[in-house]
Amino acid sequence: MRVNGQRRTTIKDVAEAAEVGVATVSRVLSGTGSSSPATREKVMAAAARLDYRPSALGRNLRRQRTGGIGLLIPDITDTFYGRLADGVLTCAQSAGEPVMIGTTGDDPEREAELIGSLLEESVERVIAVPCGDGEMWGPAFRAGLSVVFAERPVQGRENVPSVVTDDRTGVRTAVEYLAGLGHRRIAFLARHGQAQRVRAFRESLAALRVPVDDELIVYAHASRDSAYAAAAGLFQHRPDLTAVLAGGNILGEAAVLAAKELDFRVPRDVSLIMFDDVPWAELCSPPLTVISQPAQDMGYRAAELVLREGRRSRTVMLPTELIVRGSCGPRR
Amino acid sequence: MRVNGQRRTTIKDVAEAAEVGVATVSRVLSGTGSSSPATREKVMAAAARLDYRPSALGRNLRRQRTGGIGLLIPDITDTFYGRLADGVLTCAQSAGEPVMIGTTGDDPEREAELIGSLLEESVERVIAVPCGDGEMWGPAFRAGLSVVFAERPVQGRENVPSVVTDDRTGVRTAVEYLAGLGHRRIAFLARHGQAQRVRAFRESLAALRVPVDDELIVYAHASRDSAYAAAAGLFQHRPDLTAVLAGGNILGEAAVLAAKELDFRVPRDVSLIMFDDVPWAELCSPPLTVISQPAQDMGYRAAELVLREGRRSRTVMLPTELIVRGSCGPRR
DNA sequence: CACCCTCATGGAAACGATTCCATCATGGAT
DNA sequence: ATCCATGATGGAATCGTTTCCATGAGGGTG
Numbered sequence: 001m002r003v004n005g006q007r008r009t010t011i012k013d014v015a016e017a018a019e020v021g022v023a024t025v026s027r028v029l030s031g032t033g034s035s036s037p038a039t040r041e042k043v044m045a046a047a048a049r050l051d052y053r054p055s056a057l058g059r060n061l062r063r064q065r066t067g068g069i070g071l072l073i074p075d076i077t078d079t080f081y082g083r084l085a086d087g088v089l090t091c092a093q094s095a096g097e098p099v100m101i102g103t104t105g106d107d108p109e110r111e112a113e114l115i116g117s118l119l120e121e122s123v124e125r126v127i128a129v130p131c132g133d134g135e136m137w138g139p140a141f142r143a144g145l146s147v148v149f150a151e152r153p154v155q156g157r158e159n160v161p162s163v164v165t166d167d168r169t170g171v172r173t174a175v176e177y178l179a180g181l182g183h184r185r186i187a188f189l190a191r192h193g194q195a196q197r198v199r200a201f202r203e204s205l206a207a208l209r210v211p212v213d214d215e216l217i218v219y220a221h222a223s224r225d226s227a228y229a230a231a232a233g234l235f236q237h238r239p240d241l242t243a244v245l246a247g248g249n250i251l252g253e254a255a256v257l258a259a260k261e262l263d264f265r266v267p268r269d270v271s272l273i274m275f276d277d278v279p280w281a282e283l284c285s286p287p288l289t290v291i292s293q294p295a296q297d298m299g300y301r302a303a304e305l306v307l308r309e310g311r312r313s314r315t316v317m318l319p320t321e322l323i324v325r326g327s328c329g330p331r332r
Numbered sequence: 333m334r335v336n337g338q339r340r341t342t343i344k345d346v347a348e349a350a351e352v353g354v355a356t357v358s359r360v361l362s363g364t365g366s367s368s369p370a371t372r373e374k375v376m377a378a379a380a381r382l383d384y385r386p387s388a389l390g391r392n393l394r395r396q397r398t399g400g401i402g403l404l405i406p407d408i409t410d411t412f413y414g415r416l417a418d419g420v421l422t423c424a425q426s427a428g429e430p431v432m433i434g435t436t437g438d439d440p441e442r443e444a445e446l447i448g449s450l451l452e453e454s455v456e457r458v459i460a461v462p463c464g465d466g467e468m469w470g471p472a473f474r475a476g477l478s479v480v481f482a483e484r485p486v487q488g489r490e491n492v493p494s495v496v497t498d499d500r501t502g503v504r505t506a507v508e509y510l511a512g513l514g515h516r517r518i519a520f521l522a523r524h525g526q527a528q529r530v531r532a533f534r535e536s537l538a539a540l541r542v543p544v545d546d547e548l549i550v551y552a553h554a555s556r557d558s559a560y561a562a563a564a565g566l567f568q569h570r571p572d573l574t575a576v577l578a579g580g581n582i583l584g585e586a587a588v589l590a591a592k593e594l595d596f597r598v599p600r601d602v603s604l605i606m607f608d609d610v611p612w613a614e615l616c617s618p619p620l621t622v623i624s625q626p627a628q629d630m631g632y633r634a635a636e637l638v639l640r641e642g643r644r645s646r647t648v649m650l651p652t653e654l655i656v657r658g659s660c661g662p663r664r
Numbered sequence: 665c666a667c668c669c670t671c672a673t674g675g676a677a678a679c680g681a682t683t684c685c686a687t688c689a690t691g692g693a694t
Numbered sequence: 695a696t697c698c699a700t701g702a703t704g705g706a707a708t709c710g711t712t713t714c715c716a717t718g719a720g721g722g723t724g
Contacts, residue, residue, distance in 0.1 A: 008396075008475075010710055021674035026712060033713090034671060056453045057393045058710025061679050064340075066389065068432075076421065082414045089408065089435050093442075098449055100400075101433045103421050110425075117430055121388045143340075224611065256615050279556065280612035283588050342680055353704035358682060365683090366701060390680030393709050667724080677714080684707080694697080 009050045011058075018046035029054065060122065068098040069306060070118040072128035074106040074222055080249055080276050080295050081129065084150060087299025088127055095307055106193065106222040108132030115140050125309065127302045130154045131193065148306040150298055152193065153315065162315040163302045168200040170291045170320035174245050174273050175204035177289075177322060182331035183243040183271060187216040187234055189227075189255055190247040197247055197275075216241060220251060227254035235262050235270075242331050243271040249278045256284060267329035277323055286326030294318050341382045343390075350378035361386065392454065400430035401638060402450040404460040406438040406554055412581055412608050412627050413461065416482060419631025420459055427639055438525065438554040440464030447472050457641065459634045462486045463525065480638040482630055484525065485647065494647035495634045502623045502652035503532035504539075506577050506605050509654060511540050514663035515575040515603060519548040519566055521559075521587055522579040529579055529607075548573060552583060559586035567594050567602075574663050575603040581610045588616060599661035609655055618658030626650050 011029075015022040020039060027033035028043040035043075046052075060066045069092050073081040085101065092099045100123060102114040111132050116139070118126060124145040130137070134156040140147060149162040178186050188201045198217060205212050215238060220230035231254040234241070246252035252274030256266070264270045266286060274281070277292035301316055343361075347354040352371060359365040360375040367375075378384075392398045401424050405413040417433065424431045432455060434446040443464050448471070450458060456477040462469070466488040472479060481494040510518050520533045530549060537544050547570060552562035563586040566573070578584035584606030588598070596602045598618060606613070609624035633648055 008710090011712095012710080015674095022711085023674055023676090023713075024672080027673090030712080033673095036672060039672080053448070053452050055710055057389070057396075057398065058679095059712070061389045061393045061681090061710080062712045064389075064679065075418075076408070077411070077414050077418050079409070079411060079414070082409050082411070085433075086407075086409050086435070089433070093434065093446075096449070098432050098453060099434070100430050101417075101421070102425065102431070103418070114425075116385070117428070120385050121430060253611055253615065260615075278612075279585055280610075280615060283585065283592075283612060284615050285617045340680090343682095344680080347704095354681085355683075355704055355706095356702085359703090362682080366703095368702060371702080387680055390709095391682070393680075393711090394682045396709065665724100667722105669722090670720090672719085673717085675714105675716090678712085679710105682708085684705105686703100686705090688701105688703080690699105690701085692697105692699090694695100 008055065009052050011052075011054065013050055014043065014046050014052050017050060018042045064122065065124045066122045068092075068100060068123060068125070069303065070121075070123040070126040070128075071099055071101045072104055072111065072114055072126065072130075073101070074104050074129055074131060076101070076103050078222075078248075078250055079278050080293070083295035084129070084299040084302075087296040087301075088303045089299075090296075091300045091303035091307070095303075097307070104129075104131050106131045108136060112136045119143055119145075125306045127299075127306055146306060146309045148302045149315075150302045153196070158315075160315075161305050163298050163305065164315060164317055165293045165298070166317050166319050167196045168203075170275065170293070171197050171200035171245070172204040172207075173320070173322045174275075174291050175201065176208065177324075178243045178245070178271060178273065178328065179208050179210060181243075181271065181328060184210050184331070185213065185216065185238075185241045186210070186243045186245060187218070187238065187241045188245050188247065189231055189234065189251045190217065190219050191227075191251060192219050192221055194247045201245070220254070222250070224250055224254065227251045228258060231255045231258035232262065235259065235264060241270065243273070243328070246272070246274040249274060249276040252276070252281075252288065252290075256288070266327050268332060271328035273328055275320075281325065284327070289325045289327045290323050292321045292323050340387065341384050343384075343386065345382055346375065346378050346384050349382060350374045396454065397456045398454045400424075400432060400455060400457070401635065402453075402455040402458040402460075403431055403433045404436055404443065404446055404458065404462075405433070406436050406461055406463060408433070408435050410554075410580075410582055411610050412625070415627035416461070416631040416634075419628040419633075420635045421631075422628075423632045423635035423639070427635075429639070436461075436463050438463045440468060444468045451475055451477075457638045459631075459638055478638060478641045480634045481647075482634045485528070490647075492647075493637050495630050495637065496647060496649055497625045497630070498649050498651050499528045500532040500535075502607065502625070503529050503577075504536040505652070505654045506607075506623050507533065507536035508540065509656075510575045510577070510603060510605065510660065511542060513575075513603065513660060516542050516663070517545065517548065517570075517573045518542070518575045518577060519550070519570065519573045520577050520579065521563055521566060521583045522549065522551050523559075523583060524551050524553055526579045533577070552586070554582070556582055556586065559583045560590060563587045563590035564594065567591065567596060573602065575605070575660070578604070578606040581606060581608040584608070584613075584620065584622075588620070598659050601664060603660035605660055607652075613657065616659070621657045621659045622655050624653045624655050 015025045028035050104111040126147045129151045134154050218230045218234050220226040227250050246255045274290045277290045281288040347357045360367050436443040458479045461483045466486045550562045550566050552558040559582050578587045605621045607623050609622045613620035
């Protein structure tokens with residue numbers, strides 16, 4: 001309900017004011033087709049005078065698609081995804097594209113709903129941190145929209161362009177670093193869905209001839225509570241562990257907290273290393289040694305990919321970096 | 333460009349399949365108007381059979397507005413705004429409304445651009461953490477969209493519904509707590525735009541008959557770098573201060589870091605207290621005493637307000653809470 | 665001088681939904 | 695038996711833009 005009677009100025013108003021046809025206005029303003037300098041001038045002047053802004057609604061309907069980018073992430077509260085989203089927004093905003101965001105909470109069902117919602121809006125470009133299997137994405141591909149996966153690849157959708165971290169190398173670097181300090185009972189605190197990292201963890205241990213202890217690989221859901229429960233359980237069940245590798249910043253946070261509460265001293269009693277560098281890692285004492293991931297860059301690259309829909313693009317793998325601070329020490 | 337020749341199923345297809353008119357289909361599916369049970373049945377069946385999803389494009393154009401909520405925040409990387417956004421998303425998603433997000437970087441110019449972009453998309457509901465003066469919002473109000481401000485009120489737009497924190501009480505509580513511990517040279521590390529909190533800071537000191545020292549009030553921009561520079565400058569310029577109140581989590585982070593780097597021991601040399609409770613506050617040593625703000629709730633409430641556009645709604649003020657941990661001690 | 669090619673231009677169709685309005689049927693009240 | 699109110703229904707207009715197509719003007723070439 002429009003409060004004041006002001007109808008929106010349309011292309012028709014501009015056409016009348018400039019004394020030309022609507023088609024001409026459209027051509028001039030969108031830069032397509034040809035037009036004489038004189039007409040161009042008139043149209044521009046009229047548009048400026050009337051403060052005309054084309055309506056995305058009309059354009060979208062005619063073009064049969066909504067501009068902009070859909071962005072699906074598990075949790076906007078997790079700074080990793082926050083930085084990823086920031087990268088997407090930076091790229092999208094500099095391209096003038098609006099971004100529709102949704103959080104899945106790592107729940108395939110919510111993911112499916114959000115995909116449906118994007119379809120309904122005719123959004124045709126989506127960046128997603130997928131949480132379901134490839135199943136949910138069937139309708140999306142059938143509808144012809146272009147998807148880029150971020151952070152995680154999806155089994156069975158290998159041909160979908162993705163931007164992921166080099167999990168194998170990241171995990172291997174961490175494990176080798178810890179093993180080099182003498183650790184052999186190394187735990188991995190993982191989030192469900194980090195199968196890739198767990199596999200890399202096993203392989204890295206095997207390569208170093210360290211026996212894999214299944215009890216030292218524990219899983220948590222995405223929430224802070226679940227992460228804390230997993231971490232605390234790990235410390236209590238297996239007080240003989242000497243090092244913990246956390247698969248993400250929420251898990252790392254939980255590990256630090258659990259160690260603190262249960263009086264494990266870091267790094268004397270236990271060495272800690274965490275995936276993802278976050279600002280507070282420097283604030284802990286001791287400051288946390290981390291495997292940093294270029295989250296912001298990941299988002300930016302994903303946005304670039306999805307905007308240059310034209311060329312076929314394979315998946316991009318971004319490097320990690322071991323940042324040694326103070327949370328790892330020699331085996332006690 | 334549709335890859336496969338599959339045209340989208342439209343309301344017309346459903347009408348044909350159900351052997352009724354398009355108007356009837358629209359009425360049945362949107363629940364408006366009246367229709368006989370038999371027709372309803374037929375239409376529902378046909379819609380389900382064809383897997384019909386109404387196109388938001390057509391609806392939006394006809395209705396002259398885009399559903400959903402526009403969300404403008406300064407920085408998605410700042411966990412405060414992350415939680416605020418999470419609140420908005422939670423409410424919006426449970427109402428089935430899509431959310432368009434944009435980050436202003438606390439730059440009025442970008443804010444104006446984003447407002448323009450929302451106007452272009454005919455988004456008619458906006459939640460914003462405003463950074464400019466009321467000026468930028470003129471076009472938005474003129475276009476008749478309903479706006480809710482979050483976190484900060486805007487001078488000259490007092491009649492716009494807002495959801496804000498009770499800055500006065502929050503600041504006063506912090507100052508009284510510090511003064512109660514014997515501190516008199518208390519610094520305030522503020523972000524530009526926190527005039528409200530600075531005013532409350534001055535008033536609180538005055539009420540306690542503590543002289544206000546202008547040099548102890550320093551300002552930073554929203555970035556981490558600027559915050560760190562301000563914090564470090566403060567410690568170096570005025571090593572005689574005994575307590576610092578940080579106006580937000582980025583500023584608090586900077587204060588902790590600067591204190592650490594410059595060898596100020598917390599809380600022996602300096603007491604620290606920060607606006608906004610964040611997960612890492614417990615991880616520091618000593619754990620940080622904070623004034624918590626219900627960021628998630630703030631977002632949720634703002635979304636509620638903007639969705640119930642109907643009733644006139646005044647601004648909501650949310651309480652803060654002092655959470656005492658270990659970063660404040662008696663004056664040295 | 666005739667012809668054709670190019671460029672500029674405007675009218676009108678299309679996109680997919682909602683909604684106004686006219687039509688028709690049905691049933692109850694007079 | 696007649697009339698009116700009510701309910702169900704479909705055709706057509708509408709929203710604002712893009713784009714197809716036809717038209718006309720103008721200039722260069724044969």
